[in-house]
Amino acid sequence: xxxxxxxxxxxxxxxxxxxxxxxxxxxxxxxxxxxxxxxxxxxxxxxxxxxxxxxxxxxxxxxxxxxxxxxxxxxxxxxxxxxxxxxxxxxxxxxxxxxxxxxxxxxxxxxxxxxxxxxxxxxxxxxxxxxxxxxxxxxxxxxxxxxxxxxxxxxxxxxxxxxxxxxxxxxxxxxxxxxxxxxxxxxxxxxxxxxxxxxxxxxxxxxxxxxxxxxxxxxxxxxxxxxxxxxxxxxxxxxxxxxxxxxxxxxxxxxxxxxxxxxxxxxxxxxxxxxxxxxxxxxxxxxxxxxxxxxxxxx
Amino acid sequence: xxxxxxxxxxxxxxxxxxxxxxxxxxxxxxxxxxxxxxxxxxxxxxxxxxxxxxxxxxxxxxxxxxxxxxxxxxxxxxxxxxxxxxxxxxxxxxxxxxxxxxxxxxxxxxxxxxxxxxxxxxxxxxxxxxxxxxxxxxxxxxxxxxxxxxxxxxxxxxxxxxxxxxxxxxxxxxxxxxxxxxxxxxxxxxxxxxxxxxxxxxxxxxxxxxxxxxxxxxxxxxxxxxxxxxxxxxxxxxxxxxxxxxxxxxxxxxxxxxxxxxxxxxxxxxxxxxxxxxxxxxxxxxxxxxxxxxxxxxxxxxxxxxxxxxxxxxxxxxxxxxxxxxxxxxxxxxxxxxxxxxxxxxxxxxxxxxxxxxxxxxxxxxxxxxxxxxxxxxxxxxxxxxxxxxxxxxxxxxxxxxxxxxxxxxxxxxxxxxxxxxxxxxxxxxxxxxxx
Numbered sequence: 238x239x240x241x242x243x244x245x246x247x248x249x250x251x252x253x254x255x256x257x258x259x260x261x262x263x264x265x266x267x268x269x270x271x272x273x274x275x276x277x278x279x280x281x282x283x284x285x286x287x288x289x290x291x292x293x294x295x296x297x298x299x300x301x302x303x304x305x306x307x308x309x310x311x312x313x314x315x316x317x318x319x320x321x322x323x324x325x326x327x328x329x330x331x332x333x334x335x336x337x338x339x340x341x342x343x344x345x346x347x348x349x350x351x352x353x354x355x356x357x358x359x360x361x362x363x364x365x366x367x368x369x370x371x372x373x374x375x376x377x378x379x380x381x382x383x384x385x386x387x388x389x390x391x392x393x394x395x396x397x398x399x400x401x402x403x404x405x406x407x408x409x410x411x412x413x414x415x416x417x418x419x420x421x422x423x424x425x426x427x428x429x430x431x432x433x434x435x436x437x438x439x440x441x442x443x444x445x446x447x448x449x450x451x452x453x454x455x456x457x458x459x460x461x462x463x464x465x466x467x468x469x470x471x472x473x474x475x476x477x478x479x480x481x482x483x484x485x486x487x488x489x490x491x492x493x494x495x496x497x498x499x500x501x502x503x504x505x506x507x508x509x510x511x512x513x514x515x516x517x518x519x520x521x522x523x524x525x526x527x528x529x530x531x532x533x534x535x536x
Numbered sequence: 537x538x539x540x541x542x543x544x545x546x547x548x549x550x551x552x553x554x555x556x557x558x559x560x561x562x563x564x565x566x567x568x569x570x571x572x573x574x575x576x577x578x579x580x581x582x583x584x585x586x587x588x589x590x591x592x593x594x595x596x597x598x599x600x601x602x603x604x605x606x607x608x609x610x611x612x613x614x615x616x617x618x619x620x621x622x623x624x625x626x627x628x629x630x631x632x633x634x635x636x637x638x639x640x641x642x643x644x645x646x647x648x649x650x651x652x653x654x655x656x657x658x659x660x661x662x663x664x665x666x667x668x669x670x671x672x673x674x675x676x677x678x679x680x681x682x683x684x685x686x687x688x689x690x691x692x693x694x695x696x697x698x699x700x701x702x703x704x705x706x707x708x709x710x711x712x713x714x715x716x717x718x719x720x721x722x723x724x725x726x727x728x729x730x731x732x733x734x735x736x737x738x739x740x741x742x743x744x745x746x747x748x749x750x751x752x753x754x755x756x757x758x759x760x761x762x763x764x765x766x767x768x769x770x771x772x773x774x775x776x777x778x779x780x781x782x783x784x785x786x787x788x789x790x791x792x793x794x795x796x797x798x799x800x801x802x803x804x805x806x807x808x809x810x811x812x813x814x815x816x817x818x819x820x821x822x823x824x825x826x827x828x829x830x831x832x833x834x835x836x837x838x839x840x841x842x843x844x845x846x847x848x849x850x851x852x853x854x855x856x857x858x859x860x861x862x863x864x865x866x867x868x869x870x871x872x873x874x875x876x877x878x879x880x881x882x883x884x885x886x887x888x889x890x891x892x893x894x895x896x897x898x899x900x901x902x903x904x905x906x907x908x909x910x911x912x913x914x915x916x917x918x919x920x921x922x923x924x925x926x927x928x929x930x931x932x933x934x935x936x937x938x939x940x941x942x943x944x945x946x947x948x949x950x951x952x953x954x955x956x957x958x959x960x961x962x963x964x965x966x967x968x969x970x971x972x
Binding site for chain 2: 280322324325328329343344345346347348349350351353354357358360361362364365368369372373376380425426429432433435436437439440441443444447474477478481482484485486487488489490491492493496497498500501504505508
C-alpha cells in the first residue's frame, strides 16, 4: 500500500473529522459534569416499579422547590437525579420526603460538589495538561536528537505534537456530539482519558518514526535515495504491530464499555476512540506530513 | 555450549508466578496461610477503594481568615489531628484525613470507607466547639444600665477577639460548683496558660467574655490575675450538656472553622456491583486478548499468552504487597495495561521474525530481535509513564488509583518483556532444537 501516494485522501479525511469536531465543540459545547462545575448527582432506587421519572420529578420538585432538576431512569427502579449542589441537611430532608412519598427508597450514591471545587479542579487539569505536553515535547526532542538527515529532529517533534492535537480534538468532538445527542457529560475521567491519549497515541507515532530513522541510517548513503520509499517501507514494517497493539488494547477494555459499570462507560469510549484515532494518525497522517514538509523545503 | 545454556531464571519466574497466583486469590490464600501456619503478616487482603466497598469522601474548606499567616501550618495540622481523633470514634477501618492545597485555600479531605450513617458522621465532624475568649469594652451608653451580664447581642458591649482559643486547651472535665451546678473545668497548654495569665492580668476588675461557637456563654468579671492555666466555665449547663462539651473539648476543639464543600457517598451495594462487573469485564477482556494473539500469531501467540498470564498474576501480586488501594478506575488502569503489555511481545516477535528471515539461527535471532526491539519498547512506554506520573501528582484520589496501577502496570510490562517473554522464548526454542 503506497500511503505517501494517497496521502491527500487521508489529509482530507482527517481535515473533515477535525472540522466536524471543532464545529461540534463550538456549536454544541460540552456538558460539564458536576465535578467540574458543581452540583448534585443522586442515584436512588425505588422499589415500587410503578414510579416513573415524571412522578419522581414532580415529587422532588415539590419537596425541594427546584424546577431545573433532571432525572434519568436507568433500570430496575434506578434513577439518577441531578440538581444544584445542596447541603447535607437538605439532602436528608429530600431523602425523607421521598421515603414518605414512595415507600421503600434506597440510596445508591450521593455526590454533591460545591462550585469552587470544580474551578480548582479545572485549574489543576489545565496545569497537568500543559505540563504533560511540555514533558512529552522535551522527551521527543531528546529521543530524536541524533537524527538530522534529511529531516531536522525538531521537525519530528513538531509533527508528533501536531498529530497529538489531532488525536485529542477528535474525541473531544465526539463527546460534544454525544453531549448534544444524549446529554453525556464530560468529567474528571474524560480529562484523564485525554491525558492518557496524549501519552499513548504518541507511542505509535514514535515507533513508526523510530523505524524511519533506523531505515535512514541504512539507506541514505547509498545514492538514489527516495524519502517517500523509505517512509513507505517503514510503515509497511510497522503497520501490523501498530494495528495489533491498538487492537489488543481496545479488546482488553471494550467489555468495560459494553457491560461495565456506568461510571466507566464514557471513560472507556474516550480511551478507545483516542487509541483508534492515534493509531490511524501515526500511520496515515504523521508520516505523510513528514514527507510533505521535507518536500516543501526542497523546492 | 555456553550459548545454549538453559535460562534457569525463567523456572524461578514461573514458580514465582504460581505462588503469586495463590497469593492473588484470597479464598485460597487464606487457607494456605492457616494450613502451613504462616505468620498473620502474610495474610494480606486486597485494599479496595471506597468507590468499591462503599463509603464517603468529604471535602471541607478550612477558614484561615482569622489565623495569622505564621500560624497557619500549625493550625491546619492541629485541625487535621482533631478531625482524625473524631473520625476514629466512628469505628471505620482506616479512615483517611489529609489536607490539600487548593490555590489560596486549604482543604481538608476525609475518606470514610464503609461508613453506614454518613449523616451522623458529617454532624460529628462538623461540630465546631469553637471556644474563644474575648475582651469586653463597655461602651459609654452601657455604663448607665448596670444589668445585662449576658447581653450577647447588646450593642452596648464591644467584644474584642483575643488569640486565646480552643486550640490551647489541654484537657477538660466536668466539675460541680458550690451550689452543685455542673461546670466545665479546662486546663490550658503551657502556651495557653501564659496567654491566659496576660489576659486576666490586663483585665482585673473588668469582664471577660467566653464564647462558644461564636455565642457568648459566660461573661465573668476577672477577680485577679490567674496563673497556672486553669479556668472554669459555668454557663447554664445541665450535667448532660456539660459532659458533651467536655467530650468535644477532649476530642479537641477545632482551631479554625470548616465548611463542607462536597461529599461523595457511594452505597455498599453499588460498590459491590461495580466491583463484580469490573472483574468480569477484566476476565472477558483478557480472554479476548489471548484469543486474538493466539489466532493471529499461532505458536508465538501461545508463548505470548503465557507471558501475559505471568505478567498479570505478578502485577496483581505487587498491587497486593504494596498495597495499592484499588479503585474502580484503578482496576480499569490495570486492564488497560494488560492490553498494552501485548505490545512489547509483538515488537520483539516481529523483529525476531525479521532476523530469522535474514537467515540467523534461532537463538541468535531471539537475541538480535530483543536488542533491536528494546528502544521501541522503551520509547513507546516512556510517554505513558510520564503521563501517569503527572496524573498521580495532580489528580484526586480516585484518579490517583488509575495513574498508579497504570504506572506499575507499564513498568512491569517492560520488565516482563525482557525477562518473562525472552526467557519463555529461549526455553521453547531450546526444547525444539533438542527434539531435532
